[in-house]
Amino acid sequence: MSLDRRKMISLGAGSAALAMAGGVATAEPAAATARRRVPSDAALARSISGGFHSRYAHVNGVRLHYVTGGSGAPVVLLAGWPQTWWAWRHVMPELARSHRVIAVDIRGMGGSDKPQGGYDKKNMARDVHELVRSLGHSRVDVVGHDMGAMVAFSFAANHPAAIRRLALVDTLHVDETQYDLPLLPRPGKGFNLWWWAFNQVQGLPAQLAAGRMRHIVDWLFANSLPDQGLVPDFDRAVYAHAYDSPDAVRAGTAWYQAAHQDIADLKTYGKVTAPVLGVASQLTYDQFRQVLPTLATDVRVVCADKSIHYIPEEQPELLSRELLKFLA
Numbered sequence: 275m276s277l278d279r280r281k282m283i284s285l286g287a288g289s290a291a292l293a294m295a296g297g298v299a300t301a302e303p304a305a306a307t308a309r310r311r312v313p314s315d316a317a318l319a320r321s322i323s324g325g326f327h328s329r330y331a332h333v334n335g336v337r338l339h340y341v342t343g344g345s346g347a348p349v350v351l352l353a354g355w356p357q358t359w360w361a362w363r364h365v366m367p368e369l370a371r372s373h374r375v376i377a378v379d380i381r382g383m384g385g386s387d388k389p390q391g392g393y394d395k396k397n398m399a400r401d402v403h404e405l406v407r408s409l410g411h412s413r414v415d416v417v418g419h420d421m422g423a424m425v426a427f428s429f430a431a432n433h434p435a436a437i438r439r440l441a442l443v444d445t446l447h448v449d450e451t452q453y454d455l456p457l458l459p460r461p462g463k464g465f466n467l468w469w470w471a472f473n474q475v476q477g478l479p480a481q482l483a484a485g486r487m488r489h490i491v492d493w494l495f496a497n498s499l500p501d502q503g504l505v506p507d508f509d510r511a512v513y514a515h516a517y518d519s520p521d522a523v524r525a526g527t528a529w530y531q532a533a534h535q536d537i538a539d540l541k542t543y544g545k546v547t548a549p550v551l552g553v554a555s556q557l558t559y560d561q562f563r564q565v566l567p568t569l570a571t572d573v574r575v576v577c578a579d580k581s582i583h584y585i586p587e588e589q590p591e592l593l594s595r596e597l598l599k600f601l602a
């Protein structure tokens with residue numbers, strides 16, 4: 275599960291203070307973001323060194339967008355909410371020197387389709403499995419962050435013959451303990467995970483957040499990044515743009531609304547036997563050390579100790595180094 279009591283307690287002090295201080299970066303008015311031309315995925319892909327290209331594939335009833343480049347063993351990268359494949363931009367060039375990198379916009383994300391359903395992580399993992407098969411790969415490494423880590427874990431649990439190695443960055447698959455998250459954490463005892471409640475609501479998020487996602491993006495980064503410059507204005511505009519339509523807001527909430535199905539599916543999974551690397555932030559390290567061994571048989575956990583959550587952007591060098599070691 276993505277955030278447990280231990281994490282909320284440890285989050286309490288730091289982030290509560292930050293939140294109390296109204297730690298919000300200078301948010302560019304949403305309208306200005308909307309006006310700013312965000313480059314196409316094709317242009318963003320070309321801007322990353324290593325020869326990357328934006329591509330689409332029709333699999334499992336949806337059209338998925340992905341960005342691919344590099345040569346060598348195939349590695350799939352799956353980002354989360356409210357981000358896109360662009361979250362991997364700092365690690366893609368390094369991985370491309372020894373791997374065929376496939377950074378996928380999961381169902382509902384960025385340039386991928388936003389259908390009315392199919393957002394349970396088992397089905398979203400089926401999307402990715404069919405994608406890598408269509409690209410000629412029978413066995414791949416998968417790296418997931420945030421919601422993408424839940425899809426990555428589901429891929430390994432449901433397609434054991436297709437996973438070589440699995441890396442989970444700061445988020446574990448949701449489990450029963452998600453139901454215990456307090457809606458009102460005691461002062462200094464927890465972190466307000468308001469987006470888990472907000473994203474459960476039907477309809478309203480799209481009405482409130484469409485065209486205004488930059489405010490959510492800025493709030494999340496203001497309450498995580500130790501240095502707001504780690505994700506500058508341009509990158510925030512890329513994420514806000516990807517989520518600013520009513521359909522994109524709805525699709526993002528669907529990842530959360532599938533939690534009941536995901537929690538039920540987890541109970542049917544045996545332990546993952548592929549080698550698993552957990553890359554935890556300072557706030558999830560204890561949880562990863564305690565919970566990951568109950569989900570997989572061959573586990574190692576490293577701590578990105580300067581990170582709160584967005585490790586691919588908070589500590590890309592550490593992440594690249596640990597992934598290259600693990601995936602060698």
Ligand SMILES: C[C@]12O[C@H]1[C@H](O)c1c(cc(O)c3c1C(=O)c1cccc(O)c1-3)C2=O
Nearest residue numbers: 276277355356420421445494497498582583
């Ligand atoms: C699946 C997801 O709910 C998504 C969210 O992206 C998420 C997750 C974990 C966090 O720790 C976390 C966040 C998040 O937006 C966030 C902002 C500020 C601090 C912080 O710690 C977080 C998650 O696992």
Ligand SMILES: O=C(O)C[C@@H](O)C(=O)O
Nearest residue numbers: 480481482483484485520
């Ligand atoms: O006020 C707006 O900008 C649009 C709002 O009416 C909405 O439904 O998103």
